[in-house]
Amino acid sequence: xxxxxxxxxxxxxxxxxxxxxxxxxxxxxxxxxxxxxxxxxxxxxxxxxxxxxxxxxxxxxxxxxxxxxxxxxxxxxxxxxxxxxxxxxxxxxxxxxxxxxxxxxxxxxxxxxxxxxxxxxxxxxxxxxxxxxxxxxxxxxxxxxxxxxxxxxxxxxxxxxxxxxxxxxxxxxxxxxxxxxxxxxxxxxxxxxxxxxxxxxxxxxxxxxxxxxxxxxxxxxxxxxxxxxxxxxxxxxxxxxxxxxxxxxxxxxxxxxxxxxxxxxxxxxxxxxxxxxxxxx
Amino acid sequence: xxxxxxxxxxxxxxxxxxxxxxxxxxxxxxxxxxxxxxxxxxxxxxxxxxxxxxxxxxxxxxxxxxxxxxxxxxxxxxxxxxxxxxxxxxxxxxxxxxxxxxxxxxxxxxxxxxxxxxxxxxxxxxxxxxxxxxxxxxxxxxxxxxxxxxxxxxxxxxxxxxxxxxxxxxxxxxxxxxxxxxxxxxxxxxxxxxxxxxxxxxxxxxxxxxxxxxxxxxxxxxxxxxxxxxxxxxxxxxxxxxxxxxxxxxxxxxxxxxxxxxxxxxxx
Numbered sequence: 198x199x200x201x202x203x204x205x206x207x208x209x210x211x212x213x214x215x216x217x218x219x220x221x222x223x224x225x226x227x228x229x230x231x232x233x234x235x236x237x238x239x240x241x242x243x244x245x246x247x248x249x250x251x252x253x254x255x256x257x258x259x260x261x262x263x264x265x266x267x268x269x270x271x272x273x274x275x276x277x278x279x280x281x282x283x284x285x286x287x288x289x290x291x292x293x294x295x296x297x298x299x300x301x302x303x304x305x306x307x308x309x310x311x312x313x314x315x316x317x318x319x320x321x322x323x324x325x326x327x328x329x330x331x332x333x334x335x336x337x338x339x340x341x342x343x344x345x346x347x348x349x350x351x352x353x354x355x356x357x358x359x360x361x362x363x364x365x366x367x368x369x370x371x372x373x374x375x376x377x378x379x380x381x382x383x384x385x386x387x388x389x390x391x392x393x394x395x396x397x398x399x400x401x402x403x404x405x406x407x408x409x410x411x412x413x414x415x416x417x418x419x420x421x422x423x424x425x426x427x428x429x430x431x432x433x434x435x436x437x438x439x440x441x442x443x444x445x446x447x448x449x450x451x452x453x454x455x456x457x458x459x460x461x462x463x464x465x466x467x468x469x470x471x472x473x474x475x476x477x478x
Numbered sequence: 479x480x481x482x483x484x485x486x487x488x489x490x491x492x493x494x495x496x497x498x499x500x501x502x503x504x505x506x507x508x509x510x511x512x513x514x515x516x517x518x519x520x521x522x523x524x525x526x527x528x529x530x531x532x533x534x535x536x537x538x539x540x541x542x543x544x545x546x547x548x549x550x551x552x553x554x555x556x557x558x559x560x561x562x563x564x565x566x567x568x569x570x571x572x573x574x575x576x577x578x579x580x581x582x583x584x585x586x587x588x589x590x591x592x593x594x595x596x597x598x599x600x601x602x603x604x605x606x607x608x609x610x611x612x613x614x615x616x617x618x619x620x621x622x623x624x625x626x627x628x629x630x631x632x633x634x635x636x637x638x639x640x641x642x643x644x645x646x647x648x649x650x651x652x653x654x655x656x657x658x659x660x661x662x663x664x665x666x667x668x669x670x671x672x673x674x675x676x677x678x679x680x681x682x683x684x685x686x687x688x689x690x691x692x693x694x695x696x697x698x699x700x701x702x703x704x705x706x707x708x709x710x711x712x713x714x715x716x717x718x719x720x721x722x723x724x725x726x727x728x729x730x731x732x733x734x735x736x737x738x739x740x741x742x743x744x745x746x
Binding site for chain 2: 308358
């Protein structure tokens with residue numbers, strides 16, 4: 198079932214006279230198994246939107262529907278909602294606190310009252326999904342892991358809950374190039390193999406376009422752009438004015454077009470762009 | 479984005495109270511607190527309530543906002559009042575089994591509750607109308623004479639500034655960690671008490687880690703910017719008393735002195 202947002206408005210401390218809305222009348226639908234990137238400058242409302250989709254906040258106006266659970270019933274369904282939608286926060290490794298990798302993963306599962314066999318199975322699976330070997334890592338102290346391993350462990354904590362949607366808030370922050378590639382591969386695999394819907398926020402269109410098939414641009418709480426990633430070049434000016442650059446392959450095609458080439462700028466990746474250039478020579 | 483505003487956090491606005499010199503506000507708050515504690519009649523308390531309501535109105539901040547700052551203390555005030563209610567001897571008002579409520583106990587509990595609310599309210603007026611930097615600068619200037627006896631005024635003020643500045647930061651951080659842990663399935667609301675208590679480690683441990691990290695970062699940044707403890711420093715903004723400051727201080731001082739010297743009949 199999709200995630201639907203209809204005219205969602207949210208204001209922090211709405212009761213204060215001087216507060217202004219963080220999100221204003223946002224509407225969209227994200228279908229099952231979609232991978233969506235959300236970009237926007239700091240303070241645009243990206244994190245707030247993820248908190249609303251995860252049920253941590255409730256819209257002041259409008260409604261959100263996640264798997265038929267409406268935002269008006271968030272409170273009594275919060276545990277159900279959290280099982281469906283996992284929200285990975287920025288620097289999630291800072292939330293690790295247990296004395297072993299196994300306990301860290303098991304802590305979140307406690308509320309699901311699983312038997313020990315099922316608990317162990319889920320933990321093994323989640324560690325495998327993020328590329329950490331169970332035998333090698335289950336009794337390690339989280340504090341002794343490398344920063345990349347910690348990030349993967351914290352994502353595994355969410356995967357163990359088997360969510361239908363995974364929301365990631367600035368998940369690429371602080372990762373080196375290989376860390377970013379590993380994470381993107383993981384997200385792509387989760388989407389392909391498990392059919393998991395993924396929403397990821399960030400600032401770098403080049404990185405997001407590695408996995409996202411659709412991109413949304415938020416500005417001052419409003420949804421300015423909602424487009425397939427392949428068609429981003431159509432919004433070149435709007436993106437440039439806000440400090441965002443197109444993925445390199447699309448930018449090359451855009452500049453060729455502005456120099457008079459008769460070329461379609463709608464492409465998914467670099468290979469397709471090269472083929473398009475070769476064909477038009 | 480500030481997601482969690484702490485009690486009494488500064489609200490930047492343009493009002494008479496906001497414009498007053500912080501030293502004047504600190505001294506007047508102290509005098510008002512002493513007056514509230516020493517008020518021995520209902521009339522004096524009513525007068526103090528009036529004065530504080532006027533000061534609240536002069537701050538341009540709604541009474542409802544102040545009330546929100548008082549409500550977290552209601553439980554503490556109630557407990558203190560209940561203890562007072564049952565422990566004061568005198569003329570019996572209600573007596574059931576071993577419980578004996580006296581007229582004096584009731585008066586005493588009510589007076590104490592009003593006093594506590596007024597003290598919190600007075601402190602709130604000071605805190606919401608004075609930025610932390612102005613507050614600590616003002617305090618530093620008031621305490622300056624203590625430097626003559628080698629009291630580390632500057633260090634004390636710096637510690638206070640940093641502590642106060644970090645309260646909202648840590649409250650925001652704890653809220654962020656709490657939300658993050660809820661998102662990964664940790665349930666803070668259900669289960670037996672000891673199990674719920676254990677779940678709070680999921681907030682405490684990362685919060686302590688984050689606090690040490692922030693303290694370390696701040697120390698490094700301060701050193702990188704040339705801060706040396708104990709070294710004489712000048713101020714970016716020098717305070718100077720203006721006519722409204724003198725008038726305000728004079729009115730408050732005369733009013734409170736008059737009240738203290740008034741030998742009206744104590745009690746109701």
